[in-house]
Amino acid sequence: MNAALEHSNPSARLRAALDIGTTPDPRLLGALLQRCAVEPDFQVREMLTWALTRLPTSLTVPRLIDQVRSGGAQARSQALHTLSKVKDQAAWPAITEQLISDSDDEVARSAWRAAVVLVPAGSEGQLARMLATQLGRGEREIQRSLSRALVTLGSVIEPLTREAASSKNDRVRAHAQATEAMLLDPDAGFAISEAKRVDALGVEGSAG
Numbered sequence: 560m561n562a563a564l565e566h567s568n569p570s571a572r573l574r575a576a577l578d579i580g581t582t583p584d585p586r587l588l589g590a591l592l593q594r595c596a597v598e599p600d601f602q603v604r605e606m607l608t609w610a611l612t613r614l615p616t617s618l619t620v621p622r623l624i625d626q627v628r629s630g631g632a633q634a635r636s637q638a639l640h641t642l643s644k645v646k647d648q649a650a651w652p653a654i655t656e657q658l659i660s661d662s663d664d665e666v667a668r669s670a671w672r673a674a675v676v677l678v679p680a681g682s683e684g685q686l687a688r689m690l691a692t693q694l695g696r697g698e699r700e701i702q703r704s705l706s707r708a709l710v711t712l713g714s715v716i717e718p719l720t721r722e723a724a725s726s727k728n729d730r731v732r733a734h735a736q737a738t739e740a741m742l743l744d745p746d747a748g749f750a751i752s753e754a755k756r757v758d759a760l761g762v763e764g765s766a767g
Contacts, residue, residue: 561590569600576603580610585618592622595641596634608641616647624653632663639669643676651677659689664701667693671708683715691719694738695731706738710745717742 563575572594579587591611598604611619623645626638639658642650654674661667671690678686690709696702709716716738723735740747 561587564590564594569603572598572600572603573606576606576610580606580613583610583613585614588614588618588622592626592634592638595637596626596630598633598637604637608637608644611641612644616645616649620645620647620649624650627653627658632666635661636663636665636669639666639673643669643673646676648677648679651679651682654678654686656689656692660693664697667696668701668704671705675708675711678712683712687712687716687719691716691723694720694723694734695726695728696734702734702737706734706741709738710742714742 563578564572566572566575576591576594579591588611591607595604595607595611598607611623620642623638623642626634627642627650630638642653650673654670654677658670659667659674661670671693674686674690687709690705690712693705696705709720720735720739720742723731724739726732726735
């Protein structure tokens with residue numbers, strides 16, 4: 560089965576991951592984690608994650624945390640993604656400020672998504688403050704991911720987005736305003752372009 564996970568054909572690797580998940584075997588945990596770290600195909604990675612969720616959390620969560628702390632970029636990103644599916648709050652201590660602000664965008668995005676799933680009751684404010692430090696980061700898709708994570712936390716983010724909406728950094732201001740708008744109307748989507756336009760008009764108006 561290990562060899563099938565390394566087959567050159569992604570369909571064969573997909574089938575191997577499906578078979579492993581259908582008949583879970585803890586002895587294949589290491590092979591699944593190793594493949595997650597290097598698998599180039601998105602659908603295969605999703606199947607690998609599913610196979611991992613089929614194993615006992617007492618075995619998978621400690622190994623996934625190890626990957627988050629010491630693996631390469633893809634290993635960390637995929638481990639975080641898997642932890643968000645497992646939803647075991649024992650993994651919460653692995654969500655650090657350093658991870659939230661990781662220089663690799665995909666690792667950071669995965670950390671944001673995992674964090675809002677794993678955060679224990681009462682720690683939402685702490686997480687919101689960590690996430691808010693990333694306002695203004697990256698291009699549209701990265702910013703939308705952060706806004707979605709923040710909005711998941713609910714009204715606890717309001718003081719933070721309000722403060723950021725008056726930042727001297729125009730990217731931070733626009734991102735905070737778009738996040739506030741999303742919180743008020745989640746169905747409206749992520750209107751960062753509109754927020755930038757309104758912000759620019761506001762700045763020009765105040766300058767005049």
